[in-house]
Amino acid sequence: MRASIGKDAQVQPFSRKEGPNRETKAKRIAYLFVLPSLLFFLVIVAYPLASVIWDSFHDKNLLNTGDGRFVGLANYVEVIRSEYFLQAALNTGIWTILSVAGEYVLGIIAALALAQGIRGRAIFRGIIIIPWVVPVVVAGLTWTWMLTPDYGVLNSWLVKLGLLDEPFYFLGEPDTALLSIIIVNIWRSFPFYTITFLAALQSIPRDIYEAAALDGLGPIGRFFKITLPQLKGVSIVLVMIHIIWTSINFDFIWVMTEGGPVHSSETLPIMIYRFAMQELNIGLASALASLLLAFMIIGFMMYYLYLNRKSDHRGGM
Incomplete structure (x- = not known):
């Protein structure tokens, strides 16, 4: 009986058609999930x-x-x-460098201020994001009206304060048009830096600052020795992103000056x-x-x- 069973087992071995294993199935499913993104990239970008x-x-x-x-x-x-072409290339470099530098400096200053334990800190953190959420067209037109020499409120204030003898057309002069737009662009974009830096500052351990203070390191020294190195990774990402965004920015300049006067902006x-x-x-x-x-x-x-x-x-x- 046993010999017969063994013989039958040898004559008719058990066989099974092997299918794809679990890893192969997982890869196929992953490819299916990636496929829509790939098609979107090919159609929209590539x-x-x-x-x-x-x-x-x-x-x-x-x-x-x-x-x-x-x-x-x-x-x-x-x-x-x-x-x-050369004038436009130079303007692009000036526009990008000054905008990104101004946004970075103003953003980190605002983040350091909002990181302090001041009263009403939550309100200020909510207010500071307003320039960033305002649409570009709305912000550009508003600042254009404010800078208009005939009825612009900014010109009126400067004249009343004695800083100007008469209203000045900031957007209508070749020497000041591009610089004026850069200042407005910094005003609108620095809140993005502020929020990002504020989140990064809150992740820095307080023990480091306390130890540095005990060693006699002042506020300026702590900023350059501790804060800036801790923000290096975030800073690189922010600067790289905003270099791209700023260098290809079209709408802000077009809304305010359309590249004029005489191609100066x-x-x-x-x-x-x-x-x-x-x-x-x-x-x-x-x-x-x-x-x-x-x-x-x-x-x-x-x-x-x-x-x-x-x-x-x-x-x-």
């Missing part, structure tokens, strides 16, 4: 970006829909040789808009947009290499 780069090498003008021949680098050469995004929507030259607009993207990629690559070299140098030491 395809438009590829179209812009493609159009930058073609003679594409909405006034001449039948002509779309390949022109190589002709669009790039024409953009660079444009009369206002025109930046590269404004120039792209003029090529595309006023001159209807999609080829030139795409070439300038590609140049702006290339400048940003090169800048961030240089910064990335600098950080890597710095970390390697520290590791070697």
